[in-house]
Amino acid sequence: MKLIRSTIDLESRVQVMGALNVTPDSFSDGGKYDDLESAVARAFEIEAEGADILDIGGESTRPGAKPVSAEEELNRVMPVIEALSGRLRIPISIDTTKSEVARESLRAGAEIINDISGLRFDPAVAEIAAETGAALVLMHSRGAPETMHQMPPVDDVFAEVIGGLRWSIEQALRRGARHAQIILDPGIGFGKSPEQNLRLINDLDRIVAEFGLPVLLGTSRKSFIKRTLDQALLSSARDDQRERLAGTAATVTIGVLRGARVVRVHDVSEMVAVTRMAEAVSAANRP
Secondary structure, three states, X not given: OEOOOOEOOOXXXXXXXXXXXXXXXXXXXXXXXXXXXXXXXXXHHHHHOOOOEEEEEXXXXXXXXXXXXHHHHHHHHHHHHHHHXXXXXXXXXXXXXXXXXXXXXXXXXXXXXXXXXXXXXOOHHHHHHHHHOOXXXXXXXXOOXXXXXXXOOOOOHHHHHHHHHHHHHHHHHHOOOOHHHEEEEOOOOOOOOHHHHHHHHHOHHHHHHHHOOOEEEOOOOOHXXXXXXHXXXXXXXXXXXXXXXXXXXXXXXXHHHOOOOEEEEOOHHHHHHHHHHHHHHHHOOOO
8 A cells, every 4th residue: 555655565464553652541551652752762662573554642542531632632743753754664653533633743754544533523634635645544433432432332233334434435535535545444442342342353354345445453452352351261360461462462363364454553562473473374275
């Protein structure tokens, strides 16, 4: 896929997207990288650990998270992007739902827009992608981060996700973006029950076949992993962090085998190894 200045190989290699949250309140690593020095250092670590893409986010999407202004979001992400531009060898993705943040981030050096709202919050994001040639990740979600986990699950999660993604694609095309710029994300954890998340991962190839576009899978450290393992494991000596890492590895493996072309992760070195091993197994010739 051609980006603004570089390309990513979605055909022969699953791309590992390393997440860098420069926020005080993200669910997984909020507060760890909310100063410039630590954020830049982590970005170079993510690259060294084998990531193909760096995804920078300045607004938390954890359950119950309060929205922040475009000004605050820019204050968080712009110094990091500017410090990395021209120094990082891998492309930068900006995780935002705001066209203003997308525009300024692309000017500073980002090449991908990762919109968790699928254009529901600010359809002009697609116009920024169309004008610049940036790749555009369209994710399915329901409601807003403040409320989505209070919403009852839909009866047919595949009809909901496919219908929502189709709407997002239509909006993007209407505003000038091209099919060749679009990556889809089913939105694991965003307004779905744990059981629905498991179904979406296991049947991810249905979404791949439905649209014929690259699919991104983001399961890293999410709460449905903990809830699933809480029901499956009876040991009293539990290590939540290690269990979420192992659970993430399992979901990444299944996702790769079901056709994901990008996986978004926090534990980069471990998930690079998992992804490459899953690719090797998938490519092995059967007798």
